[in-house]
Amino acid sequence: MGGKTLQQHAAExxxxxxxxxxxxxxxxxxxxxxxxxxxxxxxxxxxxxPIVTLKSAPEDARALRSAHPDITPGYHMNKKHWITLHPGGGLDADLIRELVTESYLLVLENSVPKSQWPVDPRTFGQEP
Known part of the structure:
Protein backbone atom coordinates (compact mmCIF):
# COMPACT_ATOMS: atom_id res chain seq x y z
CA MET A 1 0.00 0.00 0.00
CA GLY A 2 2.90 2.31 -0.66
CA GLY A 3 4.04 2.51 2.97
CA LYS A 4 0.72 3.90 4.19
CA THR A 5 -1.55 2.09 6.60
CA LEU A 6 -5.12 1.02 6.02
CA GLN A 7 -6.35 3.88 8.20
CA GLN A 8 -4.16 6.44 6.44
CA HIS A 9 -5.52 5.44 3.02
CA ALA A 10 -9.11 5.53 4.31
CA ALA A 11 -8.67 8.89 6.07
CA GLU A 12 -7.04 10.48 3.04
CA PRO A 50 -6.33 -0.47 13.66
CA ILE A 51 -9.64 -1.01 11.84
CA VAL A 52 -11.92 0.95 9.50
CA THR A 53 -15.70 0.48 9.56
CA LEU A 54 -17.80 1.51 6.56
CA LYS A 55 -21.40 1.43 5.36
CA SER A 56 -22.07 -1.12 2.61
CA ALA A 57 -25.12 -2.31 0.70
CA PRO A 58 -26.12 -5.71 2.20
CA GLU A 59 -25.48 -7.69 -1.00
CA ASP A 60 -22.12 -5.97 -1.51
CA ALA A 61 -21.18 -6.57 2.13
CA ARG A 62 -21.84 -10.31 1.76
CA ALA A 63 -19.78 -10.50 -1.44
CA LEU A 64 -16.90 -8.50 0.05
CA ARG A 65 -16.77 -10.66 3.17
CA SER A 66 -16.73 -13.81 1.01
CA ALA A 67 -13.99 -12.51 -1.27
CA HIS A 68 -11.70 -10.87 1.32
CA PRO A 69 -10.65 -12.41 4.64
CA ASP A 70 -9.66 -8.89 5.80
CA ILE A 71 -13.30 -7.73 5.59
CA THR A 72 -15.69 -8.76 8.37
CA PRO A 73 -19.14 -7.68 9.60
CA GLY A 74 -19.16 -4.14 11.03
CA TYR A 75 -17.55 -3.86 14.46
CA HIS A 76 -20.19 -2.60 16.94
CA MET A 77 -22.51 -1.79 14.02
CA ASN A 78 -25.41 -3.42 12.16
CA LYS A 79 -23.77 -6.50 10.66
CA LYS A 80 -25.98 -6.38 7.56
CA HIS A 81 -25.22 -2.78 6.57
CA TRP A 82 -21.66 -2.21 7.82
CA ILE A 83 -18.29 -3.85 7.16
CA THR A 84 -14.97 -3.63 8.96
CA LEU A 85 -11.65 -3.57 7.14
CA HIS A 86 -8.64 -5.11 8.87
CA PRO A 87 -4.95 -4.65 8.06
CA GLY A 88 -3.18 -7.69 6.74
CA GLY A 89 -2.16 -6.91 3.22
CA GLY A 90 -5.19 -8.33 1.45
CA LEU A 91 -6.75 -4.94 0.66
CA ASP A 92 -5.10 -2.61 -1.81
CA ALA A 93 -5.28 1.19 -1.79
CA ASP A 94 -7.68 1.34 -4.74
CA LEU A 95 -10.18 -0.98 -3.06
CA ILE A 96 -9.97 1.00 0.19
CA ARG A 97 -10.63 4.27 -1.69
CA GLU A 98 -13.55 2.68 -3.53
CA LEU A 99 -15.13 1.33 -0.33
CA VAL A 100 -14.79 4.67 1.49
CA THR A 101 -16.37 6.46 -1.47
CA GLU A 102 -19.20 3.93 -1.70
CA SER A 103 -19.91 4.28 2.03
CA TYR A 104 -20.03 8.07 1.70
CA LEU A 105 -22.40 7.90 -1.28
CA LEU A 106 -24.69 5.34 0.39
CA VAL A 107 -25.04 7.47 3.52
CA LEU A 108 -25.56 10.61 1.49
CA GLU A 109 -28.23 9.09 -0.73
CA ASN A 110 -30.08 7.19 2.01
CA SER A 111 -29.70 9.39 5.09
CA VAL A 112 -29.27 13.01 4.01
CA PRO A 113 -32.11 15.13 2.56
CA LYS A 114 -31.49 15.80 -1.13
CA SER A 115 -31.49 19.55 -0.52
CA GLN A 116 -28.36 19.08 1.67
CA TRP A 117 -26.32 16.91 -0.70
CA PRO A 118 -22.88 18.42 -1.38
CA VAL A 119 -22.76 16.23 -4.54
CA ASP A 120 -25.22 14.09 -6.49
CA PRO A 121 -24.47 10.49 -5.44
CA ARG A 122 -25.73 9.15 -8.77
CA THR A 123 -23.15 11.09 -10.81
CA PHE A 124 -20.31 11.77 -8.36
CA GLY A 125 -16.93 10.73 -9.76
CA GLN A 126 -18.15 10.25 -13.31
CA GLU A 127 -16.39 11.98 -16.15
CA PRO A 128 -18.41 14.89 -17.64
Missing part, protein backbone atom coordinates in the same frame (compact mmCIF):
# COMPACT_ATOMS: atom_id res chain seq x y z
CA UNK A 13 -9.95 9.45 0.84
CA UNK A 14 -12.57 10.54 3.39
CA UNK A 15 -10.94 13.97 3.69
CA UNK A 16 -11.17 14.45 -0.10
CA UNK A 17 -14.94 13.93 -0.17
CA UNK A 18 -17.13 17.07 -0.36
CA UNK A 19 -18.76 17.97 2.96
CA UNK A 20 -16.94 15.26 4.93
CA UNK A 21 -15.93 16.11 8.49
CA UNK A 22 -14.05 14.19 11.16
CA UNK A 23 -14.89 14.38 14.86
CA UNK A 24 -14.47 12.41 18.10
CA UNK A 25 -17.98 12.03 19.59
CA UNK A 26 -17.04 8.67 21.18
CA UNK A 27 -13.69 9.81 22.59
CA UNK A 28 -10.21 10.32 21.22
CA UNK A 29 -9.88 6.60 20.33
CA UNK A 30 -12.51 6.87 17.59
CA UNK A 31 -12.19 8.97 14.42
CA UNK A 32 -15.74 9.42 13.14
CA UNK A 33 -16.25 10.74 9.62
CA UNK A 34 -19.63 12.25 8.75
CA UNK A 35 -21.32 13.91 5.82
CA UNK A 36 -24.03 16.42 6.81
CA UNK A 37 -24.06 14.93 10.32
CA UNK A 38 -24.42 11.29 9.22
CA UNK A 39 -21.66 8.74 9.90
CA UNK A 40 -20.08 7.05 6.90
CA UNK A 41 -16.74 5.86 8.38
CA UNK A 42 -15.27 5.04 11.78
CA UNK A 43 -11.64 4.29 12.65
CA UNK A 44 -10.25 2.93 15.89
CA UNK A 45 -7.53 0.75 17.33
CA UNK A 46 -9.45 -0.09 20.52
CA UNK A 47 -9.69 -3.69 19.28
CA UNK A 48 -5.90 -3.99 19.48
CA UNK A 49 -5.65 -3.62 15.70
Missing amino acids: RAEELPGAEMSHPFGAEWDVYKVRGKVFMLQTATTGT
